[in-house]
Amino acid sequence: MGVSVHPARTANEELAQLIEASGMSHHALARRVNVLAEQAGLVFSYTHTSVTNWTRRGMIPRSPVPAFIAQALAEGLGRPVDPAEIGMPEIRESPRQVGLDFPRDAHEAVRTATRFWSTMHRRTFLTAPFAVGAYSTPVTRWLAVPADPDAAHLGRYRVGRQDLDALWAAAAEAQRSDSKYGGGTGKASNVTTFLNERALPLLRGHYPDAVGKELYAGTAELARVAGWSALDMGHHSLAQRHFIQALRMARAGGSLSVGCHVLTNMALQSTLRGYPDEAVDMAQGAYDRARHQAAPRVLAFAKLIEARAHARLGDARSAAGALASSERLLERADSEPGDEPTWISYYTPARMAADAVEIHRDLGLPAAALRWNNRAEPMPASAFTRSVGLRMTVLATAHLQHRDLDQALAHGQRAVTILSQVRSTRATDYLAGVVRDMAPWHRDPRVAHLSHLARKAIAFSRTGAVA
Structure with missing residues (x-):
């Protein structure tokens, strides 16, 4: 018997309505599906319980069974029925x-x-x-x-x-x-x-x-x-x-x-x-x-x-x-x-x-960027953890454009601390950007230390495990 692809755990109303409209009982539908499958060289033994699983539990049998169900209902309704119409769409496209x-x-x-x-x-x-x-x-x-x-x-x-x-x-x-x-x-x-x-x-x-x-x-x-x-x-x-x-x-x-x-x-x-x-x-x-x-x-x-x-x-x-x-x-x-x-x-x-x-x-306008930052009100990291962390990474890179390594390190450090609590690839991409932009200062031990902490934060965010 075909195994369901996944239990949707919701009733399949479309199928139930079409079965009722066709006048077929659950027993009759199951028997007809078995016959259509046999004609196609397949052996199934669906019963009225199977039909109940399809309608009440939303279970979807593996292909080509949805097509057999649609065909059986089409015979009862006197019109074509597509598997999508019974809530069992067949994925024909790639x-x-x-x-x-x-x-x-x-x-x-x-x-x-x-x-x-x-x-x-x-x-x-x-x-x-x-x-x-x-x-x-x-x-x-x-x-x-x-x-x-x-x-x-x-x-x-x-x-x-x-x-x-x-x-x-x-x-x-x-x-x-x-x-x-x-x-x-x-x-x-x-x-x-x-x-x-x-x-x-x-x-x-x-x-x-x-x-x-x-x-x-x-x-x-x-x-x-x-x-x-x-x-x-x-x-x-x-x-x-x-x-x-x-x-x-x-x-x-x-x-x-x-x-x-x-x-x-x-x-x-x-x-x-x-x-x-x-x-x-x-x-x-x-x-x-x-x-x-x-x-x-x-x-x-x-x-x-x-x-x-x-x-x-x-x-x-x-x-x-x-x-x-x-x-x-x-x-x-x-x-x-x-x-x-x-x-x-x-x-x-x-x-x-x-x-x-x-x-x-x-735009490569760090002075203007920092002026805008003075207009931005502080955001609580407890409510906007990722947003605050992202903002710190952007500030760090703006300070690097301004050739202010000390401020860049300070904001980079805060970004690492905040984003270590977040599961966000986008945030870690921003963090990696800070590390890349600090490459001209790679001999500075503070930069090496921040790079090490950033790599650990990135590993945690992407895998949930500490590097």
Whole structure:
């Protein structure tokens, strides 16, 4: 008998509904699947209990059994049935392509997300390369049509306020954990399990348009947090897939604010991966498409990331213009709070100033970078451990540009101390950058000592073990 690929631990409502519509009993369906398998030269002995496992426990038998189930139901319904329609999508495309699609149809988008979120444990996603070109179609389609016309869906389980609140709460908690401890922590990484086991079943439920729009938007934010956590751990191909699915869910929910935020995250990832030119286009597109509907703070963050991309290109004038726009929008957000989403509350004037330090460091303007640092308010390491550690690494390199080794060592030492508590490949990459930039002073014993401590912190962050 075929062994299930994984226990989803959630009921397969689609399959249950189609079995009921076909008029087949569980006994009859199991017998027909066995017959179809025998005709294909395979021997199975499925029973009514097997069908119950498929419907109530969400177990998925190995290929080609989902195709046999779909065929049996098609005979009863008198129409074609695809395995994806019964909640058992067959992965026909290469594993490296899973999660990169951006379907025009919302229902197909849910099936695409199901294929990805139910197979994202594959090591293929962790080892596949980041491809900025994979963002081309998703970005184009979202910019052209950022909202689907109707988010209503018919299903057995009625989605309510409690379900929606649980989605937003899970995303907020994962974001807090990620900010404090890095993307490698349990709460941050387990959001992917929540997506698969809680969000997807809700998307198959029963809800009117208004509820559906918020459900899709909440799912998009969950996927964005999952993507950011993967990015933070250096799993850029996995992050890219989460971001694409998040953008598609935002479109299904008609949420320009969420979509703008997701696209801005995609722009930042592209900048970090060495594609600042493409990142400028993404950040500008995110801002322009949402400028008349998104909250000022959301738009301000898009302008900040545009400034960071310009800085990586060495375009000081454009970076200054985007940063000034971000500052004006933040001032507007603080003076006219309005209806602002809670998930963007992290972007404050202090955060902007901290990023401005990095922008001017990247532009090779250390004096300006240090002036911006004086404007940045102290952030408690207890609440923003990774963010404070990253800021210390940027300050260290800015001081090196200023030829001030003593200050660079002081900030580098603090960065090592703080980031030793974090599981974040991105943070350790920044720390490694400090060590590289100190190469001209390698004969100084203080530099050698800091390099040794940095290597230990990097080893711990990436493996959880002390070097």
